Amino acid sequence: MRWPPPRRRYEPPSSITRFPIPLSWKEKDITIVVDAMGGDYAPGVVVQGAVDAIAESSGRVSVILVGRQQAIESELRKHAPGGGEANIAGTLRVVHADEIIEMHDAPNSALKSKKNSSIAVGLALHRDGKADAFASAGNTGAVLSASTLILGRIKGIGRPTIGALFPTAKHTPCLLLDAGANVDCRARHLYEFGLMGSAYVAAMFGTRHPAVGLLSIGEEETKGNEVTLEAFKMLKEGPLHFVGNVEGRDILRGGVDVVVCDGFVGNIVLKFGESIPSFLKAKFLRYASRGPREKLVALLARGGLRSVMQEMDYQEAGGVPLLGVNGVSIIGHGGSSARAIKNMIFLAEKTVVQDVNGKIQDSLHGSRNGEE
Amino acid sequence: MRWPPPRRRYEPPSSITRFPIPLSWKEKDITIVVDAMGGDYAPGVVVQGAVDAIAESSGRVSVILVGRQQAIESELRKHAPGGGEANIAGTLRVVHADEIIEMHDAPNSALKSKKNSSIAVGLALHRDGKADAFASAGNTGAVLSASTLILGRIKGIGRPTIGALFPTAKHTPCLLLDAGANVDCRARHLYEFGLMGSAYVAAMFGTRHPAVGLLSIGEEETKGNEVTLEAFKMLKEGPLHFVGNVEGRDILRGGVDVVVCDGFVGNIVLKFGESIPSFLKAKFLRYASRGPREKLVALLARGGLRSVMQEMDYQEAGGVPLLGVNGVSIIGHGGSSARAIKNMIFLAEKTVVQDVNGKIQDSLHGSRNGEE
Numbered sequence: 001m002r003w004p005p006p007r008r009r010y011e012p013p014s015s016i017t018r019f020p021i022p023l024s025w026k027e028k029d030i031t032i033v034v035d036a037m038g039g040d041y042a043p044g045v046v047v048q049g050a051v052d053a054i055a056e057s058s059g060r061v062s063v064i065l066v067g068r069q070q071a072i073e074s075e076l077r078k079h080a081p082g083g084g085e086a087n088i089a090g091t092l093r094v095v096h097a098d099e100i101i102e103m104h105d106a107p108n109s110a111l112k113s114k115k116n117s118s119i120a121v122g123l124a125l126h127r128d129g130k131a132d133a134f135a136s137a138g139n140t141g142a143v144l145s146a147s148t149l150i151l152g153r154i155k156g157i158g159r160p161t162i163g164a165l166f167p168t169a170k171h172t173p174c175l176l177l178d179a180g181a182n183v184d185c186r187a188r189h190l191y192e193f194g195l196m197g198s199a200y201v202a203a204m205f206g207t208r209h210p211a212v213g214l215l216s217i218g219e220e221e222t223k224g225n226e227v228t229l230e231a232f233k234m235l236k237e238g239p240l241h242f243v244g245n246v247e248g249r250d251i252l253r254g255g256v257d258v259v260v261c262d263g264f265v266g267n268i269v270l271k272f273g274e275s276i277p278s279f280l281k282a283k284f285l286r287y288a289s290r291g292p293r294e295k296l297v298a299l300l301a302r303g304g305l306r307s308v309m310q311e312m313d314y315q316e317a318g319g320v321p322l323l324g325v326n327g328v329s330i331i332g333h334g335g336s337s338a339r340a341i342k343n344m345i346f347l348a349e350k351t352v353v354q355d356v357n358g359k360i361q362d363s364l365h366g367s368r369n370g371e372e
Numbered sequence: 373m374r375w376p377p378p379r380r381r382y383e384p385p386s387s388i389t390r391f392p393i394p395l396s397w398k399e400k401d402i403t404i405v406v407d408a409m410g411g412d413y414a415p416g417v418v419v420q421g422a423v424d425a426i427a428e429s430s431g432r433v434s435v436i437l438v439g440r441q442q443a444i445e446s447e448l449r450k451h452a453p454g455g456g457e458a459n460i461a462g463t464l465r466v467v468h469a470d471e472i473i474e475m476h477d478a479p480n481s482a483l484k485s486k487k488n489s490s491i492a493v494g495l496a497l498h499r500d501g502k503a504d505a506f507a508s509a510g511n512t513g514a515v516l517s518a519s520t521l522i523l524g525r526i527k528g529i530g531r532p533t534i535g536a537l538f539p540t541a542k543h544t545p546c547l548l549l550d551a552g553a554n555v556d557c558r559a560r561h562l563y564e565f566g567l568m569g570s571a572y573v574a575a576m577f578g579t580r581h582p583a584v585g586l587l588s589i590g591e592e593e594t595k596g597n598e599v600t601l602e603a604f605k606m607l608k609e610g611p612l613h614f615v616g617n618v619e620g621r622d623i624l625r626g627g628v629d630v631v632v633c634d635g636f637v638g639n640i641v642l643k644f645g646e647s648i649p650s651f652l653k654a655k656f657l658r659y660a661s662r663g664p665r666e667k668l669v670a671l672l673a674r675g676g677l678r679s680v681m682q683e684m685d686y687q688e689a690g691g692v693p694l695l696g697v698n699g700v701s702i703i704g705h706g707g708s709s710a711r712a713i714k715n716m717i718f719l720a721e722k723t724v725v726q727d728v729n730g731k732i733q734d735s736l737h738g739s740r741n742g743e744e
Binding site: 106167168169170180183184215216217222224225226228247248249250251252253261263264265267268269270271272273274275276278279280282283284287288294297298300301303304305307308311 | 478539540541542552555556587588589594596597598619620621622623624625633635636637639640641642643644645646647648650651652654655656659660666669670672673675676677679680683
């Protein structure tokens with residue numbers, strides 16, 4: 001793993017509006033264009049998260065905030081007043097986009113009717129080389145569709161996919177994909193998810209020969225549904241370190257780096273997993289209410305539980321990678337806090353620095369089944 | 373809820389072998405035929421669990437253990453020696469069946485080649501009225517197939533289903549079905565799962581008008597895969613209290629009594645859920661290893677964590693009901709301990725007493741879509 005990132009020259013965009021507080025624009029290593037209107041608490045937490053990311057990265061990361069200029073600037077005055085300006089000097093710009101794709105909008109029709117949405121404008125900036133990556137905590141379906149449409153697909157990939165990282169009982173996380181992008185999949189798509197996931201894990205975590213499993217309902221080759229039975233054969237014949245079928249329990253158990261499934265199953269497992277912390281919190285509260293002794297135990301345990309839960313918290317991961325598009329597009333959680341937005345920006349940065357897409361392409365070329 | 377059960381006359385079977393320790397056979401309320409050879413630790417834990425169930429129920433429950441007589445009797449001598457005999461007097465019998473369907477056997481071919489398996493013999497005893505229910509911690513697929521074959525289906529049900537109970541953040545559990553019996557389902561089957569699940573929850577937990585949700589990837593009616601989109605319409609038009617699509621997070625959150633999905637998704641979610649306790653244990657151990665302060669916190673928290681985890685433990689639930697067959701067939705977890713076996717027997721008892729099948733039939737007759 002190359003970390004910190006190697007320096008790379010940034011070409012400042014000429015067409016974008018300058019943040020009106022007089023800042024000198026500095027040439028940065030990595031520029032992330034962030035959808036300022038995306039997420040349940042936008043633009044407030046997005047602006048805060050961007051300011052925090054810049055501060056925490058000591059200016060290693062530049063951010064272009066895309067959205068309603070007035071709203072963004074009003075937030076910027078709140079979040080980076082006085083001394084704050086110095087921290088973001090030359091590293092934060094605003095590009096105006098007057099339309100917003102809401103969380104409840106139907107992705108494809110919204111993309112058609114709202115040509116000037118923050119998502120579309122932001123992705124176009126990335127496509128045109130004004131930024132190295134795009135990140136949004138907005139409407140997942142819209143980000144997925146717009147990314148595929150505006151950035152295009154990597155040659156050889158039929159369906160871009162969204163992955164999700166799960167913590168495991170071991171030291172390495174488990175990348176589950178597809179986590180919701182592709183509901184009805186063919187075996188071919190599952191095979192591609194395996195290729196992309198393996199390349200991602202190798203690039204981002206430095207894992208050599210990631211173990212790739214196919215999510216099914218039994219370890220035997222004969223167990224599964226029609227699609228997984230066919231995908232099993234393809235994965236077995238492919239170039240990956242394929243460990244065969246894995247079951248629901250193998251995700252948190254660890255040891256399998258990449259778990260492949262269709263987006264219907266993946267999304268359900270992802271959301272089920274995300275609900276564990278609040279479930280446990282409710283259970284501990286009930287336990288604490290049993291009596292003073294239990295209350296004391298629960299109080300003492302709080303720190304440990306919080307520490308353990310932190311790993312399961314999507315706010316920490318910041319977002320999920322959209323793999324298979326010609327560019328870097330990171331999708332944050334709709335309920336993202338400022339911390340989640342900050343982490344989403346760092347995730348975008350790392351995805352750029354580690355050249356995930358280059359590694360996906362290498363993997364496709366190395367694949368016996370990699371031709372369309 | 374009628375609990376404890378009303379008295380019901382038991383007809384002692386004439387053809388079954390008596391347990392050789394001289395016991396006087398008493399007429400009991402409920403007789404459960406238990407597959408003594410089913411489960412990873414059979415027959416030891418099964419015999420122990422049966423003895424414990426009889427002792428704990430104060431003779432309310434009788435058990436017929438089916439399997440290799442010598443092995444069972446040898447275990448009985450271990451588990452119920454001397455004083456133990458008094459506890460099981462007249463409440464435990466052994467029926468010999470010389471074949472065993474192993475956990476790894478392919479269900480259908482094993483049923484054909486092993487006509488005299490403990491599963492087949494046990495189910496035949498139940499079918500012939502020698503017992504009120506059958507329970508096994510053995511090969512799930514074999515129990516499912518044999519139950520459908522030997523007991524037959526309830527008229528109007530296309531596919532018997534296996535449900536799984538999840539604990540929730542609220543006070544009521546969530547019944548997820550199908551949990552693995554039917555991998556590729558049609559909409560019609562999902563609809564039937566809803567009917568059966570609703571009847572089960574109403575009968576077993578006394579829930580009035582159970583809330584039934586369809587597991588999908590978004591709450592909107594338009595979200596889902598081909599099968600769930602069609603099932604949505606059927607459930608919406610049916611007689612159930614259908615609350616629409618639910619997501620992965622709604623299972624542990626509580627509030628939805630019955631969650632319907634195909635067996636592929638359900639089995640993956642079930643096994644994922646089952647892996648949470650050992651995941652958390654591993655995380656707490658790692659937390660404890662950070663230093664003496666953390667170790668102390670983890671030690672103090674242990675009781676609380678264990679108490680919370682207990683609810684998530686499949687050993688507590690004892691097993692999952694197989695719904696839609698003409699009889700009561702309970703499937704225990706392969707890794708069942710003696711405690712799990714005991715609880716499996718009690719679950720079978722309650723399923724009989726609460727007349728779950730009668731309520732499924734009532735529900736089918738009340739259903740506008742209930743005709744085949």
